[in-house]
Amino acid sequence: MARRGTRYARAGALLAAVVATAVTATACGQGDGSAPAPTREASGAPGGRASTAPPSAPAAPSALPAAVTGQKLAWKDCAAPVKAHGSDAVPPGAEWQCATAKVPLDYAKPAGETVGIALIRARATGGDGKRIGSLLFNFGGPGGSGVAALPGMSDLFTSLRGRYDLVGFDPRGVAESSEVVCRDDAATEASLALDSTPDTPAEEKAYFDDAKAFGAGCARRSGKILPHVGTTGAARDMDVLRQVLGDAKLHYFGFSYGTELGGVYAHLFPKNVGRLTLDAVVDPSAGLVGHSRNQALGFQRALDNYFRSGGTSPKAGTARVVKLLDALDRAPLPTGTTGGGRRLTQSLALTGIIAPLYSQSSWPALTQALAAAERGDGAPLLRLADSYNNRDARGHYSTASHSQRAISCADTKGRVSAEEVRAQHLADFRKVSPAFGPYLAWDLAGWCASWPVPGAYETPEVSAPGAAPILVVGGTGDPATPFEGSLKMAGELGRGVGVHLTYKGEGHGAYPSGNTCVKQAVDAYFLDGKIPASGTVCS
Numbered sequence: 001m002a003r004r005g006t007r008y009a010r011a012g013a014l015l016a017a018v019v020a021t022a023v024t025a026t027a028c029g030q031g032d033g034s035a036p037a038p039t040r041e042a043s044g045a046p047g048g049r050a051s052t053a054p055p056s057a058p059a060a061p062s063a064l065p066a067a068v069t070g071q072k073l074a075w076k077d078c079a080a081p082v083k084a085h086g087s088d089a090v091p092p093g094a095e096w097q098c099a100t101a102k103v104p105l106d107y108a109k110p111a112g113e114t115v116g117i118a119l120i121r122a123r124a125t126g127g128d129g130k131r132i133g134s135l136l137f138n139f140g141g142p143g144g145s146g147v148a149a150l151p152g153m154s155d156l157f158t159s160l161r162g163r164y165d166l167v168g169f170d171p172r173g174v175a176e177s178s179e180v181v182c183r184d185d186a187a188t189e190a191s192l193a194l195d196s197t198p199d200t201p202a203e204e205k206a207y208f209d210d211a212k213a214f215g216a217g218c219a220r221r222s223g224k225i226l227p228h229v230g231t232t233g234a235a236r237d238m239d240v241l242r243q244v245l246g247d248a249k250l251h252y253f254g255f256s257y258g259t260e261l262g263g264v265y266a267h268l269f270p271k272n273v274g275r276l277t278l279d280a281v282v283d284p285s286a287g288l289v290g291h292s293r294n295q296a297l298g299f300q301r302a303l304d305n306y307f308r309s310g311g312t313s314p315k316a317g318t319a320r321v322v323k324l325l326d327a328l329d330r331a332p333l334p335t336g337t338t339g340g341g342r343r344l345t346q347s348l349a350l351t352g353i354i355a356p357l358y359s360q361s362s363w364p365a366l367t368q369a370l371a372a373a374e375r376g377d378g379a380p381l382l383r384l385a386d387s388y389n390n391r392d393a394r395g396h397y398s399t400a401s402h403s404q405r406a407i408s409c410a411d412t413k414g415r416v417s418a419e420e421v422r423a424q425h426l427a428d429f430r431k432v433s434p435a436f437g438p439y440l441a442w443d444l445a446g447w448c449a450s451w452p453v454p455g456a457y458e459t460p461e462v463s464a465p466g467a468a469p470i471l472v473v474g475g476t477g478d479p480a481t482p483f484e485g486s487l488k489m490a491g492e493l494g495r496g497v498g499v500h501l502t503y504k505g506e507g508h509g510a511y512p513s514g515n516t517c518v519k520q521a522v523d524a525y526f527l528d529g530k531i532p533a534s535g536t537v538c539s
Contacts, residue, residue, distance in 0.1 A: 064110045069243045073099040078120060083175045083399070084148035086392035092151035095122050101244055103172070103237045105228055115225070117237055118176035119169050120147040122154060126162040133247040133274070135164035135526065136238060138171070140256030140280070142231070143404035145175035156512060157253075159523050164251065171261075172237060173222075173229030173403050180225060180406040181399050182218040188397045189342075192389060195329065196347040196446070197438045204418065207442070212450040218406060219452040227453050229403070230410035231460065235265040239272060249274030249468075251526070255509055256280045256481055262470070263462030263489060266497070270467035275526050277471040280478055280509040283485030284462045284492050288414025288448070289425065292440045293432060294482050300433035302357040302479030305506060306366065321435045324373055325349060333378030340395065344378025344385075350439055352381030355388040357479045360506040409448035413455035416444040462489065467497050469531045473518065477506035490534070499534045510538070 078098040080089040099121075102114040124131045135157075139149045146168030157166055170177035183191075191210050198204035218226060238261070242250040251274040254262035259278035266273050286294055300318070307317030325346050332343035344352075352369060356362035369380035390398040416425070421441050429437035448455065464470070470493055474486025483502075490498030503510035503518050510518045517538030524530040 062107070062110050064104070064240070068102060068104065068110070068114070068240060071102060071244055073101060073119070073244055075099045075121070078147075081145060081148035081175065083179055084145035084170075086390075086394070086396045086398060088392050089148070092120070096151055097121055097123075098147065100176075101237075101241055103240050105225075107233060107236050115172060115178045115228075116176075117169055117172065117241065118147050119167060119241070120150055121165050121167045122151075122161060124161060124163055124165050130163050131165070132163045132527075133165070133249075133251055134167045134242075134245040135160055136167050136169065136241060136245075136250065136252045138169075138252075138254045138258030138261050140254075140258050141174070141400065141404050142171070142257045142261075142407035143174055143400040143402070144257075145170050145400070147176055153512075159519075160253075160526055163527055165245075167241075167245065169237075169241065171229075171234040171407075173225055173406055175399070175403075178225045179399050180218060180222045180229060180402045182214055182221060182402040182406075185395060185397050187213075187217075188401075189395070192348060192351075192385075193342070193345050194347065195345070196350075197329070197442055199329070207446055208418065208450075211446045214405070215450045215452050218402065222402075222406070223452075226406060227410065229406050230456050231261055231264050231407065232268070232411075232456060234261055234407075235268050238265050239269050242272060247274070250276070252276045253511075253526075254278050255512075257282060259472075259481075259489065260284060260460055260462075263464075263493065264460050266464035266467050266470060266493060267461050270464040273464065273467040273470065275468070275529065277473065277511075277522055277525065278486075278489060279473040279511050279522075280481045281472055281474050281486035281489045282481055283488045284460050285488045286485070287458045288412050288416065289444060292444055293429060294485065295480060296429050296433040296437045296440045298479045298482035299354060299357060299436045301482070302477060302506070303353075303433075303435060305477055306357065306363050309360075309363065310367070318435050321353065321370070324370070325435070328373075328378075333373060333376060335379040335382045336377070338379035339382050342382065344373065344382050347439070348385045349373065349378070349381050350436070351388050352384035354436070354479075355384045358508045360477075405447065405451075406453075409451040409455060410453055411456055411460070412448060413458050414444075415449050415451075415455075416447075417449065418445045421445045462492050464493050464497050467493070469499050470497055471499050471501060471522065471525050471531060473501045473503060473510045473522070475503040475505055475507065475510045475513070477504075478508050480508045499531050500536075501532055502535075502537045504537060504539045 075097040078092050078096050080091045082089045099119045100116040101119060103117055104110045105113045105115045137146055137150055139146060147170050150168030154166060173180045194206055194210055195203045198207045250272055252262055260282040262276055262278050263284055283294055304314035307314050328346040328349050332345045335342055335344055356366040369384055372380045390400055421444055425441045425444060429441035472486050472490040474483045476483045490500040501521055503515060505513055505515060507513050511522055515538055521532045
C-alpha cells in the first residue's frame with residue numbers, strides 16, 4: 001500500500017509480488033541545486049488541504065564535501081539480499097553489481113558522520129553510443145528494498161535497459177542501508193495476532209501497549225538512525241547518487257511511496273530533474289488521516305470491482321466479508337500444518353484479503369481463500385497474509401515493516417488519539433468501507449502516537465517550478481493509491497511540470513500491468529524524451 005498510517009502501506013513488497021506473478025502465469029562537478037527542505041503545513045485537520053501560499057524559492061544548500069560528491073563507487077558481485085528476503089534469498093545473476101555510497105547521516109552537518117546507501121545495477125545493453133545514463137528506481141513502501149526487488153522485476157524494464165543502467169537502492173533506514181530494527185520475530189508474531197479493531201478495554205490496552213513497545217524497541221535498537229530516516233533525507237541522498245553515478249540530471253522511476261519520494265526530490269532539486277515518471281501515485285495533499293481514508297476508499301473500490309467481476313453485487317459481497325471477519329473476531333480458525341499452530345485471526349484474515357486486491361491476476365486466489373475460510377479452513381488466507389507480512393518458511397520476518405513505520409512517523413506530524421478515533425473517525429471510515437474502514441481508523445491511533453521522534457511536516461511539498469516535465473500515471477482501479485491522488489500530484493507539481501496519464505484498469509501500478517498503451521507512453525518518454533499530452537487515457 002502506499003503510505004502513512006497503515007501497515008497496509010507496504011506497496012513495494014506487493015508491487016514486486018505483482019510483477020513476479022505477471023512474469024511467471026564519476027562525479028559530475030555541479031552543485032546539488034537544491035531548494036529548502038519541504039515543510040508545507042496543512043491547515044486544519046491532518047488530512048486537510050495545505051495552505052495555498054506560494055512555495056519558497058530555491059536557495060543555496062549547505063555545500064557537501066568532495067569526499068561525498070566525488071566518491072568512486074566500488075562495484076562488485078552481489079551477495080544474497082538476506083536482510084530483505086530472509087534465509088531463502090539467493091544472489092542475483094552475474095549481470096548485477098553492487099556497491100555502497102556514503103552520504104551524510106545528518107544533512108545539517110554535511111561534513112559529519114556518514115551512512116552507507118546500498119546500490120545494485122545492471123549495465124545498459126545498448127552500448128555507450130546509445131546509453132543515456134542511470135535510471136534510478138524506488139518501488140515503494142516506505143521500507144521496500146530496491147536492492148532486493150529490482151533483479152526480480154528487471155524483465156519488466158528490458159526495453160529501458162537498452163539505454164539506461166538500471167539502478168536500485170535501499171533508502172536510509174532500509175535493509176542494507178542501516179536498517180531500522182525494532183523487535184524480534186516472536187514479538188512480531190504476537191503483534192500480528194492482536195485484535196486490531198479493539199472492542200473491549202482489555203483489547204484496546206493490548207493494542208496500544210503493543211504500539212508503545214514497538215516505538216520503544218525502535219528507539220532502543222535503532223535510536224541513532226531513527227531521527228534521520230525521513231523522505232527529505234532520502235531525496236537528498238538521491239541527488240548524491242545522481243552525482244556519484246555520473247549523471248547531470250536524475251532519471252527516475254518511482255512507484256507508490258516512490259512517487260512521494262520523487263515529488264519531494266523534484267521540489268528540492270528542480271533544476272536537476274531529468275526524465276521522471278511516477279506510477280501508482282500518493283496524494284501529496286493528504287495528511288495522516290487523509291491517507292488512511294483514501295486507502296479505505298481504494299481498497300473498498302477494489303473489493304467492489306472484484307465482486308462485480310464475478311457477478312456478485314458489491315453490497316452483498318462486502319456483507320459476506322464483514323460476516324466472515326466478525327466471526328473470526330469471535331473465534332479464529334485453525335490453519336492445519338500451514339500455520340504451525342497459529343490460527344487465522346480477524347486481523348490476519350483482513351491482511352489475507354487485502355493482499356490479492358493489489359493485482360487482478362490474484363483475484364482467483366482470493367476466491368479460493370474466502371471459500372475455504374467459510375468452510376472452516378483458515379490456511380489459504382493465512383498463506384496470503386504471511387506473504388504480505390514477509391514471513392518466510394522458517395517463521396522469520398523481514399524488517400520492512402519496521403522501516404515503514406520509522407520513515408512514515410519521521411515524516412508525518414499527524415498524531416491521533418484513541419478518543420479522536422472513536423469520536424471523529426470510526427463511523428466515517430466504516431461508512432467509506434465496511435470491510436476495511438474500522439481497521440484503518442484504529443490504525444490512526446496505533447501508528448505514530450507513541451513514536452519517539454517528532455514528524456517533519458503535515459504534508460510533503462512537491463511543487464517544482466522550473467523542473468522538466470514529470471509524467472504522472474494514475475490507475476482508476478488502484479486499491480492502495482486511489483486514482484484521485486495522481487490528479488493531485490500532477491497539479492501540485494505545477495503547470496507545465498506535472499503531465500497526467502490515466503490508466504483505466506485494475507491493480508496497483510499501471511506500468512507493471514502490462515498495458516501496451518501505458519508501456520509505449522512511458523518508454524517513449526524515457527527513451528526518446530517524448531512526453532504524452534497531459535490528459536492522455538490508456539484503456
